[in-house]
Amino acid sequence: MxxxxxxxxxDTFFVSCERLGNSSLHNIPVIIGGGDRGVVASCSYEARYFGVRSAMPLKMALRLCPEAKVIKGDMExxxxxxxxxxxxxxxxxxxxxxxxxxxxxxxxxxxxxxxxxxxxxxxxxxxxxxxxxxxxxxxxxxxxxxxxxxxxxxxxxxxxxxxxxxxxxxxxxxxxxxxxxxxxxxxxxxxxxxxxxxxxxxxxxxxxxxxxxxxxxxxxxxxxNGIDFSQVEPYTERKSVSTEHTFDQDTIDLYMLHAFISGMVEKLAYQLRCEQWLVSTVVVKIRYANFDTETKQAKIAYTSADNILTKTVRELFDRLYSRRMRIRLIGIRFTGLVRGSLQINLFEDTQEMTVLYQAMDRIKNRFGYDKVGRAAGFNFTAKQEK
CATH class of the missing domain: 3.30.70.270 (Reverse transcriptase/Diguanylate cyclase domain)
Structure with a gap:
């Protein structure tokens, strides 16, 4: 058979969503993006007529179409x-x-x-x-x-x-x-x-x-040649992505702990981008040497960018780690997932940051995850490979 x-x-999904509640946006050039150095997340067909396209620097887009209405995206x-x-x-x-x-x-x-x-x-x-x-x-x-x-x-x-x-x-x-x-x-x-x-x-x-x-x-x-036997995979909504690391020896070395956090976040963020997820909730867990376990969480704007996630995780960890006892385990979990790609979410980030992530992901895809990354996370990567 x-x-x-x-x-x-x-069609132009983000723009169409904005037009539902604002009839003044119909039949005019609309750009979804944000920040003076941000990128275009989406644009209307009226804006495309002037050469505007997704992932273009916002400043360049406005030079091409100065009359465009710019709206900050609302991923929720x-x-x-x-x-x-x-x-x-x-x-x-x-x-x-x-x-x-x-x-x-x-x-x-x-x-x-x-x-x-x-x-x-x-x-x-x-x-x-x-x-x-x-x-x-x-x-x-x-x-x-x-x-x-x-x-x-x-x-x-x-x-x-x-x-x-x-x-x-x-x-x-x-x-x-x-x-x-x-x-x-x-x-x-x-x-x-x-x-x-x-x-x-x-x-x-x-x-x-x-x-x-x-x-x-x-x-x-x-x-x-029009040949493609790949199947339509039934859709299931993923709830979270997470990782944990149990140390060989309980530790209070904050420098090492921060390095492990960087590596853990970088690996999870890469997974998010590969699977095209954006995250809105960050959860950090620590387990002390006496097996007491504590967690803290924070809501953030939807993202899959390492720099934002690492900053949030470190802030949560610093607030959570109050006993100054030795730590046995660190866990990180990202929840509140929605489908979306990196450039969709970067309403505030710069074009340079977008290009950096894309370049790093291409290297990882081609040569392996561990071939490029932040220096702070290499301790985690090396430990994982032992």
Missing amino acids: ERAIVHMDM KYSLLSRTVTEIIEEKAPVVEKASIDEHYLDITGIDKFFGAYQWTQELMQSVTRHTGLPVSFALSVNKTVAKIGTGESKPAGRIEIASNGVRPFLNPLSIKKIPMLGDATFQLLSRIGVRQIHTLAEMPVEVLQQMIGKNGIDLWKKA
Whole structure:
């Protein structure tokens, strides 16, 4: 049986959320961001017309579009609306994967025995908009890759169906930039040898791509040919991420304790960014040598940035560690998770900080987690490897 996979994406989600309660924002350029040195988290189509895009420095965006209305993001509001959308979809769709705060994959294979798959999806989209007021785009196709590319091509508020015999004709003329997870470095590498459209990439010998890019070359070739067997994974909301460390010997060495805290936070923050989570609550636990255990927690603005999380954890630890007894164990837990990426959250951070995290994560992804990090955290990393 041919699969029927839907990709649903909320159009300019953050902007649309802000427009729900403020009609004056309709039909004008809107930028979601904050801080004089911050970056654009999202922008309206009216702002994109002037060349504004996500992750662009806010100052540059305002030079391109000085009339834009700038609004500081509200992740709590966006998260609440995202959950509402997910609940509406889960009530009707047999299998749902929440890919991010504003996009979902649906596996509706076999539903055309009872309904037309395209008509069913269109009615679901209309139901989401009717209940939330948010615009939605969707694409229906045979796998996740083609459906996601289709949604991008159908925006705004678009709908498209790409049957199996139409996959290659649909993909062939598109830029290779449209392929999910194809980064700037790979695009530049392929462009230098004249590979700029998907049909050119699809016709390359897969062995050549593998030599150029490594094992990812095979996956890239498959996507260019519309081949993707990955499953729609049923969505479950993660509650927290955490880590603990029990010392070989009980200690009162504050320098070492702070170093371990830095390493523990850095590892958890990297996990958050890899899995695309933002955290709003930080919990620190210590266990003394006599096994007494105490915890403290703090609410923060949604983030996955090491510098903010490390500062909060250290402040909690310093307030918590009052007995001056030897410590047996340190634990850190991040809760109040919502889907989102680093650049979405950096309403106050600088572009330089955003670029730094992205560069460090790329190095970790390619060469291993322990190949780059803060010097303060290396004691923790070395200890973990023993």
